Amino acid sequence: MPTTTAALPFDLRTDAVLAQLHSGGQYKHLRTIDGPMDATVNVRGYGECACFCSNNYLGLANHPEVVEAGLRGLRDFGAGTASVRFICGSFGPHEVLEQSIARYMGTESGYTFVSCWNANEAVFPTLCEPGDVVISDELNHASIIDAIRLATVIKKGLNKSVYKHNALTGPNSLEARLEEAAALTGGGQVWVVTDGVFSMEGDIADLAAIRALCDRFNAILVVDDSHGHGVMGRTGRGTHEHFDLLGKVDLFTGTLGKALGGAAGGFVAGPKRAIDLLVQRGRPTLFSNALPVSVACSANKAIEILVREPQRVQKLRDNSAYARTQIRSAGFEVLESPTAICPIIVHDTARAIAMSKRLLELGVFVIGFGYPVVPEGHARLRVQISAAHEKSHIDQLVAALKKL
Numbered sequence: 001m002p003t004t005t006a007a008l009p010f011d012l013r014t015d016a017v018l019a020q021l022h023s024g025g026q027y028k029h030l031r032t033i034d035g036p037m038d039a040t041v042n043v044r045g046y047g048e049c050a051c052f053c054s055n056n057y058l059g060l061a062n063h064p065e066v067v068e069a070g071l072r073g074l075r076d077f078g079a080g081t082a083s084v085r086f087i088c089g090s091f092g093p094h095e096v097l098e099q100s101i102a103r104y105m106g107t108e109s110g111y112t113f114v115s116c117w118n119a120n121e122a123v124f125p126t127l128c129e130p131g132d133v134v135i136s137d138e139l140n141h142a143s144i145i146d147a148i149r150l151a152t153v154i155k156k157g158l159n160k161s162v163y164k165h166n167a168l169t170g171p172n173s174l175e176a177r178l179e180e181a182a183a184l185t186g187g188g189q190v191w192v193v194t195d196g197v198f199s200m201e202g203d204i205a206d207l208a209a210i211r212a213l214c215d216r217f218n219a220i221l222v223v224d225d226s227h228g229h230g231v232m233g234r235t236g237r238g239t240h241e242h243f244d245l246l247g248k249v250d251l252f253t254g255t256l257g258k259a260l261g262g263a264a265g266g267f268v269a270g271p272k273r274a275i276d277l278l279v280q281r282g283r284p285t286l287f288s289n290a291l292p293v294s295v296a297c298s299a300n301k302a303i304e305i306l307v308r309e310p311q312r313v314q315k316l317r318d319n320s321a322y323a324r325t326q327i328r329s330a331g332f333e334v335l336e337s338p339t340a341i342c343p344i345i346v347h348d349t350a351r352a353i354a355m356s357k358r359l360l361e362l363g364v365f366v367i368g369f370g371y372p373v374v375p376e377g378h379a380r381l382r383v384q385i386s387a388a389h390e391k392s393h394i395d396q397l398v399a400a401l402k403k404l
Helices: 009-023 064-077 092-105 116-127 142-154 174-184 207-217 272-281 293-308 311-329 349-361 391-403
Strands: 040-043 047-051 109-113 133-137 159-163 190-195 219-224 251-255 266-270 341-347 367-369 379-384
Touching (some): 064 293, 092 251, 092 293, 109 272, 116 251, 116 272, 142 159, 159 174, 174 207, 293 311, 311 391, 349 367
Parallel strands (some): 133 159, 133 190
Antiparallel strands (some): 109 266, 341 379
């Protein structure tokens, strides 16, 4: 007699979750793009669409020099070493890129990873010790949150706390958390970590005020400026340049997968002692392959172009201001901010996804974000502006929004 195999618990619960997402209109569909990322993209099944969902802030993802640099790196060095850097060594382009990152960020040293998620995952479990306290903004990126959670598991006795988003004084503020931390550490180090630009809100951390608080409590300031590179500051160096704090942030994490080339990769930039410790003890550096050399070459070229052509930053700034004005004229509320992220809050996840689908049918590619990316009730359309856009693209976006 054949035996009857009972359904696996995983299969049952997963099917139930997926069915619920489908029935509630919250199921996310992955779109396929047939061609390069630019101001417009060819979305399979929808044709040519104006793209307002990419982090391609400076329009460098398809820049001929960036593409050629990547191809040249692949031709000259192949796909990779097929091992980690401390075993097989680093390629020259890794060294060149890390020196470029340090100069660009205004730090002593830099080190690259396959993603900024890996970079954040390296920082806290490696650099923090039992007795330390890590204080985090409540709306920090998921990679920061998970890195801190991981650190508290690896380093028993490491403390963590969270302050209300961008609240620097008063109840549940950064100042309050720093006062609490002063009583906890017993000689340990206090760490404060914040996004420079908050990816879902499009607002910025007040780094000048945070720096002052860190100085007062002898805390190390860590800034993930993944959405600030190429966007914030007169020359696009980031949120620290926006606040005239070049050389005054202790440690940065960042990405090469947004404004700085758009492919992949992350980095840590900061004091040489911190980078050396990450190289010696960081699990993501000891047990993970290097950034592909083709990406290292293309990212380095993207930084070179940004430094050479700061007018791209100004065009992005002008485009962002124009987009905010026009979106408001269409009857939508959008946060005032110097960033290139323009969130339109619609509250309901199913509604955000339905609106996104309708916009795509109208030739505009904008993604609706809902739970678990943002909290329940805070679903939104996140409009992202690029220096590659012309006013005609923004006008196309606004015309489609009006039809909603």
